[in-house]
Amino acid sequence: MTRSPLDAENTTYLWARSIVEELVRCGIDTFFVAPGSRSTPLTVSVAEHPDTQVVVHVDERGTAFAALGYGRATGRPAGWITTSGTAVANGLPAVVEASVDGVPLLCLTADRPPELRGSGANQTIDQVDIFGSYPRHFVDLPPPSGNIPLEAVLSTVDEAVSHAMRVPPGPVHLNAGFRKPLEPVSNGPLPTLSKRLRRWAGSREPLMRRPTAQPSVTAAVMDVLAQHVRGVERGLIVAGRLDGKEEMEAVRSFAEHVQWPLIPDITSGLRLGSAGTAPRVAHADSILADSDAGDAWAPEVVLHFGGRAVSKRLRLLLRDAAPSVYAVVRPDPSRFDPDHRVTDHIEARVAPVCAGLVERSERQGASKWTQRWLQADTTVAETLQNGLMAADDTPRLSEPGVARLITRRIPASHALVLASSMPVRDANRYAHTDGARVSVLANRGASGIDGTIATAAGCTVGTEDPATLVIGDLAALHDMSSLALLQKHPVVVVLINNEGGGIFHFLPISDHDTVFESYFATPQSVDFSRAVEAFGLHWAQAQTLNDLASVYDEACGRAATEGTSTIIEVQTDRNDNRHIHDRLDTQCAEAVAKVLAKQ
Known part of the structure; x- marks a missing residue:
């Protein structure tokens, strides 16, 4: 009783x-x-x-x-x-x-x-x-x-x-x-x-029922927003963090209706998997690698749905383009305008706004502007695929390669949790689109690296399914005690160990050798296998991308059938990682330049 x-x-x-x-x-x-x-x-x-x-x-x-x-x-x-x-x-x-x-x-x-x-x-x-x-x-x-x-x-x-x-x-x-x-x-x-x-x-009801109010938008505001959409040649849709499948599908359907390029952030849920017939530009960050070509991609009108996007290049493009209409649609009154370019802040739920815009606008075909984005996206995807191959035509182990492999092989039942710093940026830039469309979680509000392992464990409690976590060595060290949570909550951890803070190699301070290595890169030599052993978890190490594919699949299988966690350590080199990113950027910029030359 x-x-x-x-x-x-x-x-x-x-x-x-x-x-x-x-x-x-x-x-x-x-x-x-x-x-x-x-x-x-x-x-x-x-x-x-x-x-x-x-x-x-x-x-x-x-x-x-x-x-x-x-x-x-x-x-x-x-x-x-x-x-x-x-x-x-x-x-x-x-x-x-x-x-x-x-x-x-x-x-x-x-x-x-x-x-x-x-x-x-x-x-x-x-x-x-x-x-x-x-x-x-x-x-x-x-x-x-x-x-x-x-x-x-x-x-x-x-x-x-x-x-x-x-x-x-x-x-x-x-x-x-x-x-x-x-x-x-x-x-x-x-x-x-x-x-x-x-x-x-004697009841099952709370003492005081308080239904959650939902912000809505008036028909007059919707009419003005729809007017911004009509007759626009160079319109752009940006999908930041979206909450749930309803919002994701609404943004995708709107992009499909108006045939504007859709740039999805990795946390939107639209960056991975199929986008149907929506004109998704999955590799926008790499398309924008050549800052001198910014004018070719500058939009007249921007509709930004949801939260903030990871890509700094996209932010700078929109800052410099200063579009005549830059509307942010999100159910939150707080300002989201770091470069002070937003012209309209629509405090409303995303799905009803997208549905209202579809009702108020005619279905369009893809403009030359949209076709240019899509052609560049296809070209960049091929360039990245080729650029991540070794001389013997086998996949080369690299941090971008890890992002691409995991997003292609992740089980549909998993959520993907990305640590701040390089993992979330690499996934946003290099993720494959041929894998499953899974929920992507990242602590990108304040963008700290602490608590990431615990966040992944809590995710599995909520979904009742395993999760995949991609994390760097310093973020893992910040949260080692949370490995205890993985004893009962299955997470497949891909731990990228470059023995320090790889992201600092992308900052100007990296040119100052006298202080950089000790005070910013903070090198470490922790034997993670011993730490994992202390918590009774599975541990594996991948020397190649083919190794990673094999041990990752095995770990996902154990997580599904046994409910156990595995930490897969991938050793990379911080300096080499910076060179790989630079080389891929150069290759993508050259490929995009050829696309623009044909226009």
Whole structure:
């Protein structure tokens, strides 16, 4: 028989059990818990609830990023539970990422009661507004007391969940003070409960229903936007990060309707796999390798759907082109205009806007402008394929080659998680389009490299399927403790080890030899095989791309049938990697120049 949330040992557990019950009723049933003493009532309450899924991990930062990964994969917030003190501070990087990139997350932190705050009591810090302006909502809950109606606590939970889910979604923070005893023991009589609470306990509904409002756009705004589209010869569609298949299909269908070049960011979900008959330009970043040819690709009108794109070259093209109309469509009021070129910010869901534009415009054929983009895209794809071959006509091991191979072989059931720095950039530039169209997740809000392994683990909790993670050695070192999460949550990790920070070789500081290697490239010589062995995970090393294909397929098979994780180490050279990128850029620029010469 299911236990009533009102059936509690003391007032502390009456509150804790009711908070968890209300969260479950609001749709938050997955919790990532870092063990601690002060959070005991919350931990016991989620552990004993029949409808919760609980992931326990020793590292607070790791659990916070795992909760972030869950939110990225599902669009629903997970609960992050931690004890008081610096444990809470460890959640800041994940909270920042969730806030900047609009990922729902519920932070449920335990705290000391008011009489211990500022008293020098052990493990007590100022947790009020510890995350600054990043949470969408913050409440400092007082310690459980019979003098405070439980209805006030439940409605506070309802409001917090609403803030996490409304547009733009993001993190919320409930800071809950608790007095001892923290264990579920009898400790005096429970407060008198109202009729409303007893009705609540007998139902499955939250105390206060708060449907999530969706931003919409007026017909007048749609008419103006449609007018921008009509009769345009050089129109461009940019797809940034999109949330879900509905948005992806809406953007793809609109591009197919108007036959404007569609430039999909790797996080859009449209960069990989088939795009149907939409005029997708998958290799735009390489097409733009020759900055002197920018005028040939400068658009008159740009419609940007979703979040920010990875490509710096695309951003610079649009900055210099200064199109007469640059409309950003995203359900978020925050400004997205680093170069101050946006003329219209349409705060609305992407799918209805795309559908409205299709209704208000005639189907078009591909213009010469579109045909030029598509011809260049085909030429660049062939150039990259040839450029990544060795002299004996076999695939050459390189970081661009890894991006191309993994995106071609990744199983359709996987999500692809990309670490910041080089992996996400290489996938955006070099990914193959012949593979499966899979969800692509990357912490590109604040673009930090911390918590990436944990993010991938949290993704698998949300999807209930394995994930593939491509990560560099420094990002892996940042999150080694999260390898413990991979013991139960299957992730195939492709670890590109170039013994330092390869991305710094692309910065001007790389020309300053006296400081570059020690202070920026930060060389390391960690034996990752021993670290992986310590966590009881599978480890493999790939010496060639053919090796990588073989061990990757085997690892994906184990992840599917056994639910186990594998770390595949790929050794590359940082200096060589820079030269390969430069050579591919030169080859692509020359190939595109020939396309333009024929126009």
